[in-house]
Amino acid sequence: MAETGFLPKDKIEGFLEAISKDNVLFTPVLEGDVVIFRPFKAGNSLYLDRPANNSPKSVIYPQSDILFSYEYKKDIDDPKKVSVDIETHMDYPKTVIFGCRPCDAIGFNIYDRVFIESNGPDIYYQGRRDKTTIITLSCPTPYAGCFCTALGGSPAGKEGTDLLMTELEKGFLLEPVSEKGKAILKTAGVEEGDQYLEEAQKKQQQAHNAVNKPFPSISHTEISRKRFDLDEFWQQAVSKCISCGACTFLCPTCYCFNFTDEQTLEKGERIRSWDACMFYHFTLETSGHNPRPTRFQRYKNRVGHKFLFYPEKYNGVIACSGCGRCIRYCPVSVDISKIVSQLRSPE
Amino acid sequence: MEQSFNPYLPELATVIKIIDETPNIKTYQVIFNDPEKMKSFSFEPGQVGQLYVFGVGEATFVINSPPTRMDYLQFSVMKAGEVTSAIHELREGDQIGIRAPLGNSFPYEGMKGKKILFIGGGIGLAPLRTLILFMLDNRADYSDITIIYGARTPLDLCYKYELTEWETRPDVDLILTVDNEYPGWDKRIGFVPTVLNEVAPSPDNTVAITCGPPIMIKFVLQNLAKLNFKDDHVITTLEARMKCGIGICGRCNIGSKYICKDGPVFSLDQLKESGAEI
Numbered sequence: 013m014a015e016t017g018f019l020p021k022d023k024i025e026g027f028l029e030a031i032s033k034d035n036v037l038f039t040p041v042l043e044g045d046v047v048i049f050r051p052f053k054a055g056n057s058l059y060l061d062r063p064a065n066n067s068p069k070s071v072i073y074p075q076s077d078i079l080f081s082y083e084y085k086k087d088i089d090d091p092k093k094v095s096v097d098i099e100t101h102m103d104y105p106k107t108v109i110f111g112c113r114p115c116d117a118i119g120f121n122i123y124d125r126v127f128i129e130s131n132g133p134d135i136y137y138q139g140r141r142d143k144t145t146i147i148t149l150s151c152p153t154p155y156a157g158c159f160c161t162a163l164g165g166s167p168a169g170k171e172g173t174d175l176l177m178t179e180l181e182k183g184f185l186l187e188p189v190s191e192k193g194k195a196i197l198k199t200a201g202v203e204e205g206d207q208y209l210e211e212a213q214k215k216q217q218q219a220h221n222a223v224n225k226p227f228p229s230i231s232h233t234e235i236s237r238k239r240f241d242l243d244e245f246w247q248q249a250v251s252k253c254i255s256c257g258a259c260t261f262l263c264p265t266c267y268c269f270n271f272t273d274e275q276t277l278e279k280g281e282r283i284r285s286w287d288a289c290m291f292y293h294f295t296l297e298t299s300g301h302n303p304r305p306t307r308f309q310r311y312k313n314r315v316g317h318k319f320l321f322y323p324e325k326y327n328g329v330i331a332c333s334g335c336g337r338c339i340r341y342c343p344v345s346v347d348i349s350k351i352v353s354q355l356r357s358p359e
Numbered sequence: 360m361e362q363s364f365n366p367y368l369p370e371l372a373t374v375i376k377i378i379d380e381t382p383n384i385k386t387y388q389v390i391f392n393d394p395e396k397m398k399s400f401s402f403e404p405g406q407v408g409q410l411y412v413f414g415v416g417e418a419t420f421v422i423n424s425p426p427t428r429m430d431y432l433q434f435s436v437m438k439a440g441e442v443t444s445a446i447h448e449l450r451e452g453d454q455i456g457i458r459a460p461l462g463n464s465f466p467y468e469g470m471k472g473k474k475i476l477f478i479g480g481g482i483g484l485a486p487l488r489t490l491i492l493f494m495l496d497n498r499a500d501y502s503d504i505t506i507i508y509g510a511r512t513p514l515d516l517c518y519k520y521e522l523t524e525w526e527t528r529p530d531v532d533l534i535l536t537v538d539n540e541y542p543g544w545d546k547r548i549g550f551v552p553t554v555l556n557e558v559a560p561s562p563d564n565t566v567a568i569t570c571g572p573p574i575m576i577k578f579v580l581q582n583l584a585k586l587n588f589k590d591d592h593v594i595t596t597l598e599a600r601m602k603c604g605i606g607i608c609g610r611c612n613i614g615s616k617y618i619c620k621d622g623p624v625f626s627l628d629q630l631k632e633s634g635a636e637i
Contacts, residue, residue, distance in 0.1 A: 079367050084413050084454070092452045096371055096413065131605050135363050241634065268609030271602050275414030284367075287608070295610055297600050298440035301573065303613075313612070321615035 016197075016205035017186035019177070023201035024184075028110065029054055030200045035108045035145070038071050040064045049109070060111055060179075063155055067116035067264035067335065068109045072140045073123060076285045079136065079271070084278050102135060107144040108196075115160050115335035117148045117172035119264030122333070124172075125326045126267060136284070145192040148173040149184075150216055154223045157336030159349050162225040165333055168216035178212040185212040226349040227356055230330060232323035234356045240316065246308035249351050252344040255307045257288035259338035259346075265318065265331045268294070289314050311346075319352060366605050369411040369456025370396055374449050375431060380517045381510075383438045384482055385447055388424075388431040389455065401460075402426055404467060404489040405596065405624045408459025409604050410434060410446060418442040419601045419619070421486040422459060427496040432459070435485045435517060461604040462623050465490050465594065470501065470566050477506040478579050480551045480571025484508055484517050486596045486623075487570055491525075498530060505560060509536035509551040513544050534558060552578035555586075562588040570596050580627060590628035597623050597635070 019027055031037050037052035042059040049068040050056070080100045087093035120141065127137035151158075151167035160166060170176050175193035177184040185208045188194040196202075239245050260266040270287035274280060287294060290310050296302045304310045322331035332348070339347050376388040387410075391397045402422055409417040418440075424433035438447045449455065467490065475494065479487045487506075494501050506525065510516045516535070525533045536547035536554045547554055552575060560567075567588050569579045576595055583593050599611035599618045606620030613635045616622065625635075 082413060094452070094454045096454050098368065098371070100365065100368065126607055131607060132364060132366065134367075134607075135365055136367075267607075269602070270608070271417065273414050273416050280414045282367075289609055295600055297598070298443070303599065316614065317609070317612075321612065324615045 016188070016209060017202040018183055018205035018208055019186055019202055020183040024058065025054075027199055027201040028052055028058070031108050031110070031196070035106045037108045037110060038068055040111045049111075052110075058111070060149055063113045063116075063151070063158075063335065063337075064111075065337075065341070066262050067119060067337075068112055069116070069119060069123075069264055071107060071109050072120060072144055073127075073137055073267065076283055077136060079282045079284050081279065081281045084275075084280065102139045104139045104143045107140070108147060109144060110147045112146050112148045112173070113151055113335070114148055114167060114169035114171070114173065114176075115158065115165060115333035116264045117146050118165060118169060118333045119172065120146065121172040122265045122322075122329070122331050123267055125329070130325070145174045145196060146172065147175045147177060147193075147196065150176055150178045150219065152179055152215065152219055154219070155336065155340075157339035157347075157349070158334055159224055159226050159336060160334035161220060161223040162227050162349070163230060163330055163332055163334045166216075167219040167223060178215055180208055180211055180215065183208075185209065187212075227353045230319070230352065230356060232320050232328060232330065235319055235352075236355055236357075239355055240312070240320065243308070245354075246312045249354065250308050250311040250346055253290075253307045253311050253346050254344055255290045255292065255310060256343060257290040258341055258343065259348075260288035260290055260314070261286065262337040262341055264333055264335055264337075289317070315348065315351060315355075319355070366458070367603070369409070369417075369458050372432075372455055372457045374451055374453045374455060377449070377451055380435060380519075381515045384435055384515075384517060385438075386423075386433060386435045386517075387446070387449070388433050389457065390431050391457070392454075397429075400429070400432075403460070403464030404493045405462070405464035405486060406460035407462045407604075407619075407623060408432070408434065408457050409461065409601075410436075410442075411456030411458070412442060412445040412449070413454070413456065415445040416442045417456075417458070417602075417604075418446070419461075419598075419604065421489065421596070421623075423485040423488045425489050425493040425496060427493055432457070435482060437482045458604055462619055463621065465568065465624050466626075467493065472500070472502060472564075474503040474560075474563075474565040475501055475505070476560050476565055476567040477504070477508070478551060478555060478567060478569040478571075479506070479508045480575040481510050481515060482517060483569075483571030483575070485570075487568060488518060488521070490568065495528075495531070502564070503532065504530065505532040505534070505558075507534045507536070507551060507554055507558060509538070509547075509549075509554060511538045512541050513537055550578075551575050552582050555579060555582050559586060562586055562592065566592050566594065568594045590631060591626050593627040594624060595627070595630070597625060597630075 032052045038049045039052050047064040082098045127134040170189045174190045176187045268287045295304045318331040371392040372389045378386040411417045420434040436446045477487045525531045597618050601611050601619045602608040604619045606617035611618040613633045
């Protein structure tokens with residue numbers, strides 16, 4: 013069997029329909045001026061011209077997820093007798109994400125270290141991760157604000173991906189990265205692809221060279237601790253920040269969360285939702301004390317987490333993929349790549 | 360899949376006894392509903408647990424009973440916010456959820472043969488209590504034990520029944536203080552850091568362990584430094600807003616350290632290295 017596959021452009025619709033028969037399939041579609049991942053329906057217009065406004069992280073790490081539900085029952089005849097039944101629901105369906113970008117796929121590897129490898133598996137995350145196949149489209153051109161190559165990534169990066177697609181003149185080369193990716197090559201419409209490999213590699217290299225690099229490379233050891241610890245640096249660097257949290261919401265590597273509880277009469281649920289370290293209430297304590305009361309302290313923690321604390325814990329891996337969303341969509345134009353660039357320049 | 364350990368799932372427990380400690384602090388003795396869980400449960404002094412009130416939420420408290428006394432687990436709760444108010448409304452027999460043990464513990468192995476100085480304020484005696492009782496249950500392993508404990512008024516002292524007992528023990532030196540004069544109070548008057556200066560314990564072969572309101576800890580640490588205690592012989596426990604309790608959700612970090620997982624117990628030299636505000 014060939015190592016790679018080829019999907020002619022006119023076979024995409026059939027390919028997606030075939031996948032959607034056995035899987036819940038998510039593809040990027042255009043809604044108004046927003047590109048967003050939606051469950052696939054035949055006839056849906058697929059939109060691959062630019063990266064989606066949000067990464068498909070919610071497919072594996074939902075914005076809001078029920079951890080368990082329960083029923084709290086008091087005995088009518090003897091109210092002192094109470095029983096509680098707790099139930100978890102984890103029968104996740106087989107799922108495919110189509111049209112992920114390398115900077116989004118790498119985010120799942122960043123989550124894997126936190127949710128699977130270092131703390132004992134988070135079974136909600138792992139359950140979905142195991143059931144999901146990620147088909148990634150290599151980026152043909154850079155997009156506003158993105159800088160993956162400065163962080164060691166690439167527009168054709170394979171980390172976190174199961175199958176990498178590269179768009180060529182007549183179709184897509186499909187390069188499997190994992191067993192799950194290989195299985196996709198058996199889908200109807202996929203032809204043998206090895207003859208297109210050279211053309212694809214040329215395209216990938218061109219795309220790689222075209223990406224803007226705000227700094228030549230980065231390691232957490234290159235960050236100036238002295239500058240990082242300087243309040244004045246942050247006050248000046250993010251004086252514009254309004255703590256809206258858009259950067260964390262759109263970030264393919266942000267994963268902070270909150271728990272909330274909802275109960276009506278005897279039945280209730282414990283829910284995990286995305287949270288944002290940009291919010292004042294995130295660290296506010298009951299006493300009124302807040303260890304990160306100002307916007308600049310919160311932004312500093314966000315950059316610190318991605319470029320210092322996470323790498324300290326996980327063998328130097330930087331928890332930013334350079335997707336550029338927080339730069340593109342920041343309402344006041346805070347630019348993390350500039351800030352990191354300043355942090356790493358000589359003292 | 361369903362059989363895997365799920366760190367977010369609380370273990371069901373029953374409140375078996377509630378003790379009114381002070382006008383705003385209550386102590387809860389709880390047992391797991393599953394007798395097997397109660398038998399197999401183990402923890403170290405200083406570790407914490409998340410108490411879950413169904414429909415309301417969770418909050419973090421130290422297990423203040425010692426691992427040497429496993430008839431029940433004990434938590435003391437000061438009424439302050441939403442969850443602690445809901446806990447204060449619990450009655451004996453009520454069902455709660457517990458996720459425990461979480462976090463690290465007091466490094467008591469390294470304290471063997473040493474003199475131990477406990478310095479506590481208000482509800483801050485709770486984490487010290489677990490270690491005090493643990494040491495009293497292994498009394499021969501430690502040298503002199505001194506406890507300096509204070510509160511705003513005599514009414515605000517926790518575990519009064521035990522204080523009386525410790526006072527009469529020849530192998531414990533208990534020094535009690537309250538902030539201001541109070542009718543019937545014939546012991547010391549003054550803030551805990553001031554009383555620490557008056558007592559002026561020697562740092563020789565001594566480990567100091569302190570917990571209390573942040574402002575008390577701040578001045579206790581300063582005064583211990585003046586008394587020439589070395590940073591690695593000064594230990595405290597920290598608090599922060601916590602949710603997951605396992606070092607993921609992103610709230611309680613000081614740099615790359617999570618108070619819920621890498622703490623709550625830190626020595627002063629560890630804190631200084633992490634850049635914590637102290």
